[in-house]
Amino acid sequence: MDLNGLVLFVEIIKQGSITRAGMVLGKPKSTLSRQLSEFEQTLGVKLVERTTRRLDLTEAGRELYEQSKDLLSELGDIQHSIGAYQRQPKGQLTILWPQELFTAQMAELIAEFLQTWSLISFCGTQYNGATPAPDSQYDLQFLLHQQPLPASDWIGRSLMSIPHNIYIASHCLNRAPKTLDDIRHCQCILQSGEDEWLFRQDQQIHTIAVQGRLTLNSPDMRLQAAIRGLGAVRLANYLAEPYVRQGALTALTFNERPVADTLSVLYRSRQLPLKTRLFLEHFQNHVGRLYSTL
Structure with a gap:
């Protein structure tokens, strides 16, 4: 089922007219009327009997409206809740980095980050030896390597060279x-x-x-x-x-x-959660602190 069409249909019935629904949705009446007809054609059933004065639900339209209005309200609540992660950084951030990477300076960067963002929890793991493969349990992986990293569907960015x-x-x-x-x-x-x-x-x-x-x-x-x-x-x-x-x-x-070793960071998608993007920006903004140690 076309979710956009369903949202359109429910809003029209909730407002009582296509004109008022158009004002709420910011669309012309003619556009809404056409999209409603297309939604009915997709379903293969008439949902609304329209006259110049009123809208009357058909039996199929009434059943669809009753079953859908609460569902769409719940979906809206879920979307708002999930959107909170992009409006306000929170949740657990999981990072992997090499044991050889400026232990004292990394501890300072992490402490400063957590003091700034009180709703984020942090789980950090250090690795030793061979460069690990991308692992989906981590939001960010900081890797030291001498050879180019193997090809993968993760996004990699070189940050600095360590002689x-x-x-x-x-x-x-x-x-x-x-x-x-x-x-x-x-x-x-x-x-x-x-x-x-x-x-x-x-x-x-x-x-x-x-x-x-x-x-x-x-x-x-x-x-x-x-x-x-x-x-x-x-x-x-x-x-x-x-x-x-x-x-x-x-x-x-x-x-x-x-x-020299190259320090690179790996992450799964360009659409980073806010908490992850903020930590990466924090690290890059203070990478000069690491350079000053070299």
């Missing part, structure tokens, strides 16, 4: 790898699922297999293990640089540079 380097304890420089081939044979400190490091030379990408006897999901724990001389480690520069300045770590230099 990395290879580091080793300064007191272990005598056994530091000198070339990429040396890296294949040295002990490396890895994260879950990590078995290769990518390096760039001009436009070429070199893939270097890595191995080691220590695998840790926490970037802070990998950093501390490197400081204690347990192997070479690939870390974001913003994490390692304070320890380089202290003399505890040294960044290794090769002809090729480690490929």
